[in-house]
Amino acid sequence: MLDTLLPILIAAALALAVIGAGRRVRLWRQGRPARVPLLKGLAAMPRRYLVDLHHVVARDKVMSNTHVATAGGFVAAAALMILVHGLGLAEGVLGWLLLAASATMFVGSCFVARRRRNPPSRLSKGPWMRLPKSLMAFSLSVFAITLPAVGLLPEDFGSWSLALALSAVLVWGLGEMFFGMTWGGPMKHAFAGALHLAFHRRAERFGEGNRSTGLKALNLDDEDATLGVEKPSDFTWNQLLGFDACVQCGRCEAACPAFAAGQPLNPKKLIQDMVVGMAGGSDAHYAGSPYPGKSVGEHQGTPQGPIVAREGKALVDAETLWSCTTCRACVEECPMMIEHVDAIVDMRRFLTLEHGNTPNKGAEVLDNLIATDNPGGFAPDARMHWAADLELPLMADRGSAEVLLWLGDGAYDMRNQRTLRSLVKVLRAAGVDFAVLGNEERDSGDVARRLGDEATFQSLAKRNIATLSKYRFQRIVTCDPHSFHVLGNEYGELGGRYEVRHHSTYIAELHEAGRLHFKPWKGGGVTYHDPCYLGRYNGEYEAPRNVLKALGIEVAEMERSGFRSRCCGGGGGAPITDIPGERRIPDMRMNDVGETGAELVAVGCPQCTAMLEGVVDATAEVRDIAELVANALTEAPEASAGAARQSSDRPQAVEVV
């Protein structure tokens, strides 16, 4: 009986899966067009999956092995099952391979089941709780029906009732694995995820050491184009596809500083809301952690309906979007390579450019940027007041220099002025040929862009690019990672390509070249806070640590450091939009610092300095790396260095062992 039933079942499951796939593709194609190399993407997909995606998954070894066994077993078992049972090619080695594959998958699914016994809060429940059982049903039933095929059991083994029961289990397994894959079950992630990897919006992020973190420019010349994303169908089709790939593992949720602070944002829920909007419906079926302070089931959307309502509720509340600090912790953690920050900024663009609804101080800051080219609304000709006694060389006088020192808007901030003065001292000590733009410098446009005001960003960027094009320099050095990121990664699309260095990188280079000499460190314990825009955005984790090491400081690392560093709360205009939560993000970060027992936290970003120094009753002092370096500067120990060299050059007696 099974001989006739199996091909029919398998064919039916495949047919339903194909129909479901067609429906799913139609949902994605509601999005805006985007040009992606289709064949090249498909060809690159296996490598992106096996190398880039696995690299992220492998941060959790147990889950990574579990997934290899389960997914690998499933793919092999599914293919072999079609050959063996669907087409009746049971002879020879195929049946035995199928047994091995389904057994592997079963072992994997046991680990999945163990994971689901006491799942951490970040995992979604709901349909995901039945997944291990479905995986077992599929693997066990395939294993069982294959036993007679390879001759381990007689063909007529068992009664017809046993065969019927086995078929029922198989139908469940097939239903979850094939039907569910394209009709919206948990296995959807395999289908959507594979295509998402193939047609990713940032193909350039794949490959060893590659990263792609700059926001994509909005075309402002096309007057008919929607500014930003108003409704789910305003995303590009491959963005929608990316949302659909989410496995709801909640790694983003665990990494999100806004979620931890009790602000109404959960990156996982946001992506699921986009899926709800794409398919149409309410978020009532969502089975993970909600946005803090917002209950599930009150929001709904349609592909053509607004994501954020001007009044009342739609798919997402505006404050959810404005809670994000754009720290990219979610993107860094996402095993499905979903780009949360792009989506959030896309939706913010619409709120700012079309609704004119940037919350709290947002409107004021944007008005200041338009009128005075700096977010504080200070006089542009007061930009260099902090350096009145330093006689900094101006590019306007010099025309060219080896290094263009980009000051950033920290030039107006009394705290950051101390950092800038230290940096100038360090550059002078190393004899660097540098110059500043002075009053010709404008805000880089970072805040405007993260607040969604692409028009002001592009206006500032274009004028800065025009200014920079007047002068000749080899590289730009800045102590502001936000300027660093924008100048280095985002001006390129608008025609300004520069070699940009963060000051920690540049100081490390100067030290390595022997141009800086330090006194030994005499202070207490030190930890280092990685700025998001230096670390995750630009991959610079080593240089600041090398500088600290050169200073003789042994860094006591925080639990969350490097690519897992927790945001200070100062990025993405978050201090400006200031969405209330239960805790403050900088307080949490200062607690991280306190746990290391460090008396001092070294930072490399004006925002981080401001946020961390704003913490009341902090246990550690906050110092920029430039300040630490400037304090440790000493003359080159020339005489002794020369003597040392002499002594090492002179032939010496060597003990013979």
Added chain:
Amino acid sequence: MRPDTHHNGSLAVTVLVSVGRHPLTGRGRRADQDARGVELARTLTDAEVELWHAGRLDEGSEAALRGYLGMGFDSLSLLEQPAGGDVLPALAEALEAAGPQLVIAGERAEQGEGSGLLPYLLAERLGWPLVSGLAAVEDVAEGVATLLQALPRGQRRRLQVRLPAIVTVDAAAPAPRQSAYGPARRGCLDVQAAAVMDDADMAQWQAQPARKRPKRLKIVKAASARDRFKAAAAKAEGGGGQVLTDVTPEEGAEAIFKLLKEEGVLR
């Protein structure tokens, strides 16, 4: 006074807007008080709001005028005026023809003459009442508006005025909403020909940058925070002042002249 000209029960409101100037950079922008006027009009229920500007359309003014459109308007009527023209006749004629119920303006322009006299001259010419320094329009019913006028130190005075009327907006009025780029770019600047009259007086004036005026130092001899707060919140003590009642204009002028000499304003 004109008879009530209610359009289908909705209130016809015209906001006069000018091209502002940022105090630090001198860049064109929507003028702060005018933008507050627009915001005030936006908060009126059941109002049909029109924006009018008398002036020239050029590169400098366009961005500023579009700033008003970005507050959620499809169009702005621009009564074309040459540089140095007197906008009074153009505005008066246009207002007379359009017949709005309520005209809202800022207290004074941020550049140019900036005398703050335009609303008064318009009111005089049209024969309409004028209320200055508004903080809010509370209610409009049966051709009568209930207004809240801002007085110093946060005090408010409730006034009723029969429409049509001209009102000017104080800095105490609600802050203007954000100007959004999309509507600002899409909105239409509807250029209309209008009466032109040269401002003969202004042509003879010499303009020069204003000097900073000396400010009387406010000496607070407060020992505690409470005293400082009281000093900040207290009404100005009318120490040397003098109230003149039932005097002839000549006597009044004489008294003012004397005070100005004492204060060193006139020498």
